[in-house]
Amino acid sequence: MNRNEEAPPTVSGSPAGRLSRRRARLLIFVCAAALAVVSLGLLSRMSSAVPPNKNRPETAPGMDRCRCWVLMDIESFYCAPCLEPLLDLCRALPARVQEDRVLGVLVYEAAGGSERSELRSRIVLKKWQGFRKTHGIRFPAVADTGPFFRGFLKDGIVVLLAHEGRNVLLSYSLPLQAGQLDEIVEILLDRAEGPESFSRPPPSGDDGTAPADELE
């Protein structure tokens, strides 16, 4: 199918998860609305947290239409087999795609009031810094305790791909099934200026690791 044609609404990456057209449209509408609300919050936090990089545009073309959320529970980082699929995903995504189109969401349990929750949020992000730096992961992350993303994160690590133009919300649980990694990469790359624009090396002076205070 030509990618410019309107794709049928789909709410799952697996055929078994396809719903009837009407129910799917309704579900997509609800999810899109919720995503829009959450995105506004997250993006405002991102835009205020990430320092401007003069070597590249703030937002890549298509950033406003295609997004990828990697939902993670920091506790799953202690499960060595659970991490491999995440690292495979990161290795498959060029650095600029990660930076411009992917956002990690560290889902954690809030307990003990707002002060305690704020501390917990900073602790979770600090752990992410260590992990991210070690593995050369480029996408940033935010800590989130709300029910929306937690609802998706039933086990381990989940990738959410949203594309408003195609009315598609895709959900993938890691480990990915055969072909799903290619599917994610293709969707993310197709919405850029071209694959080559995301394959070029990082700007001079960039050592491939994110600044430690990027999310501070």
Add this chain to the structure above:
Amino acid sequence: MNRPRWMLWLSLLAIFLGAARPGLGKDAVSRITLKEVLSIGALDDEALFQWTGVAADPDGFIYVLDAMDYSLKKFDPRGALVKKTGRRGQGPGEFMVPRLLDASSNFLFATDQNVAGVYVFDRELNFIKKIPCPALIAHLKALGDDLVAVASMSFQEPGRILVLNGEGKVLSEIAYADKNAGVLMDSISFVPDAEGMFYLAYLFQDRIEKWSPDGKRLWSRNLFGGKKAETKKISSFTVPGETCFKDIAMDGRGHVLVLGGRLAKAPGRTVFVLNTEGELLTTFTLPDTSHCLYFDRGRSLYVRANDGITLKKYRILYE
């Protein structure tokens, strides 16, 4: 009765009470307070991301395993990072899930959660060798430069403490587990004393025990009135649902310190102080939750704070 005789009787009474009551004997301690002497790792630095194991050498250098960047780090006595080694992997000196750490006079002993063996490093963090072990390791203590004790995790032979030499030869063994206790229900933390006795804290049972080196149980105590921890049924297995105890350590003054788990008043913070006969002397509460207790040779206590991004060192003040 004249005054000297009264004094004599009073002295004898005091001696008798002191010997009979643990709170007044040679290991008397009624209250413990902590004085922070060092803190390593904060929210805005890159010292520690998720430390799991800690050890200290005779010169006061502190070694830490960090699970989030798969490293072994060395800090000077003031807490400055002086060296770091390790990365994610399964080669020599690499870790997948770094977990336990202890030190002898000259070497460091580290474990990886999914590896049946003990990694040996020198004090400059050079990888020396791997001591093979017949099973995965649930707990580890260094007994000397060429001697370690490990609690093994084996379905075939559950509940054993093995004393291994540097080649992995089993020199002695303590089989402490009840048969049919259930999967993981016999998991322990343990600490040896200077006489070779072993003190065991069961992670998922209300049991603290003392064992002789030749495998005899000398006593068994409970600290929660024998309360049973929650268990879950998964398929045909019964598995633990909550922790009773998290760790056990000795403070160098003959006290056995046990860190309480979910059953404690302050989970991960309540510390029970026992004498070597298992009598409860007192309790105290850590400022933050910890997963372990570690004492160096200078009798300072190391515990976790900020969910593993901070290591705290305390001097213990006894009253």
